[in-house]
Amino acid sequence: MDFELTEEQRMIQDLAYKFAVKEMAPIAKEYDRQEKYAREVWQKGCEAGLVGALVPEEYGGPGYGFLELALISEQLSRIDLGMCLCVVAATFGSEHIIFFGSEAQKKKYLPRLVAGAMISAGAFTEPDAGTDVASIRTRAVKDGGDYVINGNKMFITNGTICDFMTVLCVTNPEAEVKHRRHSIILVEADRPGITATKIQGKMGVRASDTAELAFDNVRVPQENLIGKEGAGFYQLMHFFDATRTMVASQGVGLAQGALDKSLRYVRERHVFGRPLAENQAIQFQLAEMATRIELARIMTYRAAWLVDQGKTNPSINAMAKYYAAETAVWVCDKALQMHGGYGYIDEYDVQRFYRDAKILEIYEGAKEAEKMTIARRLF
Numbered sequence: 001m002d003f004e005l006t007e008e009q010r011m012i013q014d015l016a017y018k019f020a021v022k023e024m025a026p027i028a029k030e031y032d033r034q035e036k037y038a039r040e041v042w043q044k045g046c047e048a049g050l051v052g053a054l055v056p057e058e059y060g061g062p063g064y065g066f067l068e069l070a071l072i073s074e075q076l077s078r079i080d081l082g083m084c085l086c087v088v089a090a091t092f093g094s095e096h097i098i099f100f101g102s103e104a105q106k107k108k109y110l111p112r113l114v115a116g117a118m119i120s121a122g123a124f125t126e127p128d129a130g131t132d133v134a135s136i137r138t139r140a141v142k143d144g145g146d147y148v149i150n151g152n153k154m155f156i157t158n159g160t161i162c163d164f165m166t167v168l169c170v171t172n173p174e175a176e177v178k179h180r181r182h183s184i185i186l187v188e189a190d191r192p193g194i195t196a197t198k199i200q201g202k203m204g205v206r207a208s209d210t211a212e213l214a215f216d217n218v219r220v221p222q223e224n225l226i227g228k229e230g231a232g233f234y235q236l237m238h239f240f241d242a243t244r245t246m247v248a249s250q251g252v253g254l255a256q257g258a259l260d261k262s263l264r265y266v267r268e269r270h271v272f273g274r275p276l277a278e279n280q281a282i283q284f285q286l287a288e289m290a291t292r293i294e295l296a297r298i299m300t301y302r303a304a305w306l307v308d309q310g311k312t313n314p315s316i317n318a319m320a321k322y323y324a325a326e327t328a329v330w331v332c333d334k335a336l337q338m339h340g341g342y343g344y345i346d347e348y349d350v351q352r353f354y355r356d357a358k359i360l361e362i363y364e365g366a367k368e369a370e371k372m373t374i375a376r377r378l379f
Contacts (some may be wrong), residue, residue, distance in 0.1 A: 003298075011320035019048050020084075028080040028317065031207040032352055034277035035200060036087040036265050037161055038207045045087035046116030050076075052091045054098055059110035066242060067310035070201065070249035070300055077253030078260070081356040082207030084250060089208065093122030093166040095243060096184050100227030100235050105186065121162035123153040123187075123213055124236060130155075131369045133168070134178050134233060139214060140185055142222065147171070147185055149193075149218040155363070159211025160196040164188045167215075172230045177367050186224040193218040204356035241314045244321040244364055245304040251324030251360045254373035255293045258328075258335035258353045260346075262286065265339055265348075289331045296324040303347055315377035322370035327361035332357040 005013065023044050031038050036069050045051045046126055053069040055061025062068075069088065076084035091113045112118040129135040138151025149169060156165070189196070193213040202210060222363040227235055263286065266277040276282055303320040306313050332354040336343035343350045361367045 003301075006053040006368055009068060009071060011076055012064070013071045015048065016050060016072040017078065018110045019045070019050060020076045021081035024076065024083045025080045028083060028207070028349070028352070029346060031086045032080075032082060033206075033346070035206040036203070037160075037209045038083045039373040041083050041207075042086045042090050042119070043116050045090070046114065050087050051116065052094075052110070052114035053088070053145075055091070055110045055114050056098070059106055059115045061110065062097040065375040066245050067301060067308055070245055070304040073246050073249040073298075074253035074256070074300075077250040078135055078257040080207065080352070081250055081254050081359075082205040083142075083171040085157065085205060085208035085254070088246060090119050092120060092157055094120040095236060095239055096166045096226050097186070098186075099238065100231075101186075102226075102327075105226065106224075109186075118163040119158050119161055121158040121165040122239075123156050123159070123165045123167040125153060125155050127152055127154045127212075128201055134238060135362075136168055136170065136181070136182065138167065138169050139173070139325045140167075140183065142171075142173050143219075145222055146219045147222055147224070149185070149187065149215045149220065149360075153215075153216050155199070156211050156213055158209050160190050161209050165213075165235050167224060168232050168236060171232075175230060179233040180230045182237055184226045184232040185220060186226055186271075186290040187215075187218065187220050187291060191220060203358060204352070205359055238312075239363055240364060241312050242307050244370075245300060245307060246302065246319045247360060247364045248296070248317075251321075251326075251357075252293060252297045252329035254353055254357055254360070255289070255296065255324075255328040258332045258350055258357075259286070259289050259293060259352070261348070261350050262289070262335045262338050265342075276338075283336065287333055289334055292327045293331065296320070296327045300324055315374050318370035318373040319366070321365065322361075325367060328357040328360050 023041055046152040050072055052061045057063040076088045126136050140147040140149045167185050169188050170181050170360055172181045175181045193216040197212045199210045202363050266282055271275040295299045299320040303317045339350050342348050
């Protein structure tokens with residue numbers, strides 16, 4: 001067993017962290033307060049080669065694997081999770097094109113994503129269908145050479161700023177097998193009939209755009225179908241089984257960032273005439289934080305490595321995502337407590353980390369859903 005990163009992977013890791021410190025750290029508070037999408041961070045991320053990590057070289061991308069994507073996500077999340085999403089999720093949903101798209105779709109869209117000419121979105125969740133993906137209601141009906149789409153989507157990352165989205169729709173409502181009723185269709189964001197409404201007042205990841213979408217008789221050509229009709233549910237499961245490693249890495253990075261802040265604070269903060277760091281109770285707490293983070297990191301790297309080896313294990317990925325997310329919430333809670341009253345005000349970053357952490361237990365599969373996946377594999 002070799003736990004060492006390659007020289008190239010260490011360089012990617014170093015590049016991502018230095019980028020986050022230089023480009024994200026100075027403006028993180030401002031963008032969180034204003035709930036403002038960090039477009040310039042996205043643009044600079046494209047220039048640095050951090051956007052579109054999975055895009056193959058023949059389409060202008062670096063051709064990285066999921067382990068490299070995990071390394072990038074971890075280091076960016078270490079500084080700010082919301083802005084991390086502006087970089088690593090700027091191509092969210094395009095994985096369907098990489099995995100299942102036609103050659104024409106790949107040539108048309110992937111190079112422009114990497115070059116910073118486009119942003120994508122994945123439109124899957126609905127107001128009444130999140131974890132229960134098979135129950136989505138958005139309908140795409142054939143009419144001549146088009147699909148006509150009607151329905152609503154909720155909590156869509158990049159929903160108001162994207163140039164196109166990959167949309168999960170019901171195309172075969174009469175199919176006997178429920179999971180054969182869905183397809184994924186590429187929809188350009190400027191098509192008539194699309195209404196995108198930005199969701200304000202999020203608890204965390206405020207620098208990331210989140211929206212509600214409405215489709216009212218939206219016409220797209222049938223050539224926009226990604227993969228095979230009726231295979232959308234299975235395509236989406238394949239997508240999530242792989243991309244959950246990215247969410248796990250966000251949890252690792254966020255937790256590490258909270259630990260970094262805590263170590264700095266307890267060295268500087270004096271209580272009863274000595275540094276807080278000399279308190280054994282504090283030392284024990286820091287030791288447990290570091291241990292949980294390292295466990296989450298090892299699980300995440302293994303899960304991502306298995307995906308890259310063509311040995312995707314949904315149970316291992318679910319374990320990594322669930323544990324890393326829970327670790328991030330737990331570590332951020334301890335970090336805020338360690339900062340005392342200072343941790344409760346936005347002058348200190350740990351309160352932002354605390355608010356950001358919770359979404360990791362919810363999006364791309366709530367932790368309860370991850371446990372269900374693990375349990376099914378056990379039986």
